Amino acid sequence: MFKTIIFTVLGISMFIGTNYANSFKNETVTDYKVANHTLWNTLLAKHVDSEGNVDYASFVADKADLEIYLELLNKNTPDDNWSKNEKLAYYINLYNAATVKLILDNYPLKSIKDINSPWDKKWVLIGGKKFSLGSIEHKILRKMDEPRIHFAINCASYSCPKLINTAFLPSTMEEQLEAATVDFINDTTRNKITEDKVQLSNIFKWYKSDFTDNGSLIDYLNKYATSRASNDSKISYLKYDWGLNQAR
Template sequence: MKLLKISITILIVAVTLQSCNLLSAAGIISQGQPVKQVEGTLTSTTANSAVNVDHSLWNSLLKKHVKNNGLVSYNGFKKDKTTLDSYLDQLANLDPSNKWSVQELLAYYINLYNAETVKLIVENYPTKSIKNIKGAWTEGRVTIGNRELSLGGIENGILRKMNEPRIHFAINCASISCPKLLNEAYTAAKINEQLEKVTVDFINGNKNDINATNPKISSIFKFYPKDFKIDGAQNIAEYINKYSSVKINNDATLNYKEYNWNLNEQ
C-alpha cells in the first residue's frame, strides 16, 4: 500500500510538471517573468524605472540589415552573428522585474522576441519558412537569467497580457504576411510613437485590403480576435477603424486573407 501511494505521488508530480511545461510552451503562463499592464494611454518615458536598457547593438544591426519595407538580409545577420549573440547575451543577463516600468518591459520583450526570431532563422538558414523549423514557437530557446522561455511564451504569456494590442504589429515572425520588422530598436523613450507607427503602417498597408463593404483583412485579426477591443468589448472592425484611412461599415462582413509564411528576406 505504501509503495502504491509513493507511485501515485510520483505520477501526480510528473503529470503536474508536464502540464506546466506544456502551458509554458503554449505561452499560457509567464514562467515567473513580470507582467505589467498598460493603464490608460501609454506614454513614452524613461522615468520611473529601475533600469533603462541599452538597445543600441540591436538598433545598429536593424539599420544595417533591414530595409524600410521590412525585408531582412538574413545572410547579413549571419555574418554579424557575433554581434547578435552579444546583444542577446546582454538581455539574458538582465533580470526584468516589477521595478521596471511598463515602457521598459514592452521594449525589452518586443526586441527580445524579434532578435531571437532572427537568430532562429540565421541558425537554420537557408530555409523557406519559419514553419519548417521544428518547435519554432514552443521550444525553450530564449534565455533570461536561469530560465529558458519559448517565443510563444513571450508572446502569449507576457506581451499579450500587457493590455497593449499594438504589440501584434511590432513582433515579427519572419514571414511575408507578418507586420514588417521595424529597422530600429524599440525603446522606452519612443515606445508609444513606435507602436503607433507600426500599427498605422500595417493596417493601411498591403497586408489588408480595406473598404467599407467588403474588407479583406490580415489573419492576425483572426488569430487573436479577443485582443482587439473597443470600450472593453471585442470589436475588430472598430479597432481597425481607429487607424485606417478607409472606414469599415458596421454591417460589413470581415474576410481574412490567406497567411503567407514564406520568409521575409531581401
C-alpha cells in the same frame, strides 16, 4: 574592474560593424549593469531595409553580435521598478532578436515553418531560465494589455507585420507602436479595407479577443484605417504568406 566596465560600455556605444564581437571577446557579459538596445538598433539598421526585408545572408556574418545582445538581455532582466514601456521594449526587442537568431541558426531556409516547432521550443534565456517564443508572446506580451504588440513583433514571414529597422525604445514606445499599427492596418498587401468589404490578416482572427475589449473589430480598425469600414461590413481573411521576409 572599474576601468573594464567603462571600457566595455564605451565600446557598446561606439560599435560599428562586425569588429564589435572580436574586440570584446575577452569581456564577460556580467560586467554590464544596464541592458540597452544600442547593439540591436545597429544590427537592424545594417541588415533590415525600410520595407522590413531582412538580409539574412549578410546578417549571418554578425550573428556573434546578435548573440551578445541576447546575452545582455538575459543578464539584465526587467524587475518591478521597470516602467511598462521599459518592459515592452525589452520583450518586443527580445522576441524579434530571438526570431532572427532562430532563422540564422537554420539559414538558408524558405520559411520559419521549415523549422520544427519554432514557437514551442524553450531556448530563449531570460535570467537564466529558458522560454519559448510562444511563451514570450502569449504569457508575457499579450498579458501586458497592449494589443498593438501584435504589429511590433515579427515572425520572419511576409504576412507578418514588418520588422522595423530600429529598436523599440521606452522613450518612443507610444509613437513606435502607433506607427506600426497604422502601417500594418493600411498596408494593402496585408489588409484590404473598404466601406463594405473588409479582408484582413489572420492576425485579427487569431487574436480577435485582444482587439475587441472595448468594441468590435471594425471599431478597432476604424481607429487607424484611412478607409473606414461600415459596422455591417463583411469580414474575410486573406491567405497568410509564411515565406521568409527577405527581399524577393
